[in-house]
Amino acid sequence: MRPLSCLSVAAAMTARKAFLLLACAWTIALAAPVSSAAAASAATDGQGASRTVVLVTASWHRADHLNLAFRGVDVLTPTLDDLARRGVLFGDASTVAPSPRAAAAALMTGRPPPVTGVYDEETRLGDAAQTLAERFEAAGWFTCASLGERPLGEASGLLQGFQRSDAPSDVRRREARDVVQRALALLDEADGRDVFLWVHLGDAAWPHDPPQALLDDAYEPRDDPRDPRLKLPMPFLRALPLPYADITDRNWPWCRYKACIRALDAALAPLFETPRVLSGVTAYVGLQGMALGQSGLFYKAFGTAPEIAEVPLLVSAPDAPRGVRDPRPASVLDVGVTLLARAGLPVDGFPGRDLFAKGERDGDRFMLSEHAVSASLARGDLQLVIPLQPRKLPFLTDKRNMHQAMLFDVAADPLLEHDLLAPGDGDVVAEPRELGQRGLAMLTDLVTWLRVEPLEGWAEPGEPDPDEEALRAELGYAGRPLATLRPPWRPDGCPICRALKPR
Ligand SMILES: [Zn+2]
Numbered sequence: 001m002r003p004l005s006c007l008s009v010a011a012a013m014t015a016r017k018a019f020l021l022l023a024c025a026w027t028i029a030l031a032a033p034v035s036s037a038a039a040a041s042a043a044t045d046g047q048g049a050s051r052t053v054v055l056v057t058a059s060w061h062r063a064d065h066l067n068l069a070f071r072g073v074d075v076l077t078p079t080l081d082d083l084a085r086r087g088v089l090f091g092d093a094s095t096v097a098p099s100p101r102a103a104a105a106a107l108m109t110g111r112p113p114p115v116t117g118v119y120d121e122e123t124r125l126g127d128a129a130q131t132l133a134e135r136f137e138a139a140g141w142f143t144c145a146s147l148g149e150r151p152l153g154e155a156s157g158l159l160q161g162f163q164r165s166d167a168p169s170d171v172r173r174r175e176a177r178d179v180v181q182r183a184l185a186l187l188d189e190a191d192g193r194d195v196f197l198w199v200h201l202g203d204a205a206w207p208h209d210p211p212q213a214l215l216d217d218a219y220e221p222r223d224d225p226r227d228p229r230l231k232l233p234m235p236f237l238r239a240l241p242l243p244y245a246d247i248t249d250r251n252w253p254w255c256r257y258k259a260c261i262r263a264l265d266a267a268l269a270p271l272f273e274t275p276r277v278l279s280g281v282t283a284y285v286g287l288q289g290m291a292l293g294q295s296g297l298f299y300k301a302f303g304t305a306p307e308i309a310e311v312p313l314l315v316s317a318p319d320a321p322r323g324v325r326d327p328r329p330a331s332v333l334d335v336g337v338t339l340l341a342r343a344g345l346p347v348d349g350f351p352g353r354d355l356f357a358k359g360e361r362d363g364d365r366f367m368l369s370e371h372a373v374s375a376s377l378a379r380g381d382l383q384l385v386i387p388l389q390p391r392k393l394p395f396l397t398d399k400r401n402m403h404q405a406m407l408f409d410v411a412a413d414p415l416l417e418h419d420l421l422a423p424g425d426g427d428v429v430a431e432p433r434e435l436g437q438r439g440l441a442m443l444t445d446l447v448t449w450l451r452v453e454p455l456e457g458w459a460e461p462g463e464p465d466p467d468e469e470a471l472r473a474e475l476g477y478a479g480r481p482l483a484t485l486r487p488p489w490r491p492d493g494c495p496i497c498r499a500l501k502p503r
Pocket residue numbers: 402403490491492493494495496497498
């Protein structure tokens with residue numbers, strides 16, 4: 001474990017300098033797992049009275065936009081850095097779904113989208129679902145939520161198990177400062193009781209309208225984002241949504257995003273400095289990343305590329321390691337059981353891996369894209385993607401027919417632009433034998449992951465949010481919902497289907 005003082009020094013430097021000095025020094029050691037009994041006594045407010053567990057989720061927060069992630073992005077996140085110093089930063093954390101509601105449903109249940117049946121923004125999590133909040137509620141805790149995005153509110157089914165909640169109903173989004181103020185009021189309401197608080201922030205979602213002061217800090221006010229002497233490179237050019245179509249400075253969209261992350265970070269400070277939160281258990285997790293131009297997409301999370309899949313994940317808890325970076329794979333699916341264990345509650349029957357347990361963790365990264373357009377499995381340096389919709393749809397996976405696998409070398413091609421199975425014009429039909437032994441094993445595992453029986457009553461048809469729809473239309477998300485409440489894997493007798501053993 002690294003002493004705190006070293007990290008404090010690191011914080012005073014730029015991320016880049018700190019990376020050079022400390023990349024090797026920031027150890028990967030993890031202390032012995034904390035026993036439930038120890039966690040139970042430790043999660044109290046210092047007077048041995050009540051326990052506090054705070055879960056903060058943020059949609060659209062990329063893993064590289066965290067100062068202490070040292071991923072080469074110069075971004076200021078002092079509040080989250082402080083949480084990292086008090087706890088563990090999981091350096092290889094990922095989501096299972098690119099839409100906020102689907103990812104939140106997975107996090108709250110510990111189960112992936114094919115099992116919950118929630119893999120878009122229209123489906124709601126049914127009352128039959130067993131959620132993290134219900135676990136806390138059943139244990140007698142006060143459960144409450146303050147949410148910054150309406151699509152995750154009442155209509156989503158995600159609030160089951162919460163005795164009190166404060167989510168916007170008139171506006172689509174509330175800014176982080178407001179959400180945190182309301183969260184603090186809920187904490188006051190908890191008074192002397194054990195409390196599980198969920199705070200959700202949507203400030204990193206497009207459109208990016210951060211406070212002017214933060215924006216001026218991120219982007220030199222004298223620079224002109226529409227400078228006619230500049231020219232956007234091609235993928236950026238066709239990617240920016242209409243209101244920004246005349247932007248010529250490629251730094252401008254990034255700076256706005258960074259300023260939003262900074263606003264979100266600053267807003268969390270009063271919550272994280274509250275004594276009962278400081279002495280309790282706190283987790284911060286991004287629900288999904290965001291495309292920011294390189295792949296020819298902006299502000300979206302269509303596919304399953306690392307920029308979408310990788311998220312920040314931080315957990316602090318009394319008696320847990322402090323200021324440690326854990327390089328082992330971690331998933332949003334693991335957050336629920338990790339929090340139950342830290343709270344000293346029974347974890348039986350709740351899926352996921354306790355992130356504080358010793359031992360190796362499997363690095364397979366499964367993901368189902370929104371509306372089940374495609375699914376992917378990243379394993380080692382390879383990522384396999386299978387389109388799950390007929391070809392007529394105007395999506396990225398349109399290069400291939402339904403079920404015709406694509407294979408990518410993620411290390412060399414993190415944006416998944418060069419399909420190893422289609423070195424030519426991309427218009428070939430992949431046969432299973434082209435995948436090779438490793439690829440075929442991945443295909444089998446991915447299809448097995450996809451064709452589980454969804455749990456009865458866990459997914460229900462819901463109403464699309466009108467403002468959400470309008471935003472998406474502006475961003476160029478195509479068409480209407482496609483696969484709501486349909487199984488993501490539908491056999492069609494193609495070469496891939498014929499090669500796979502029946503279930
Ligand atoms: Zn097929």
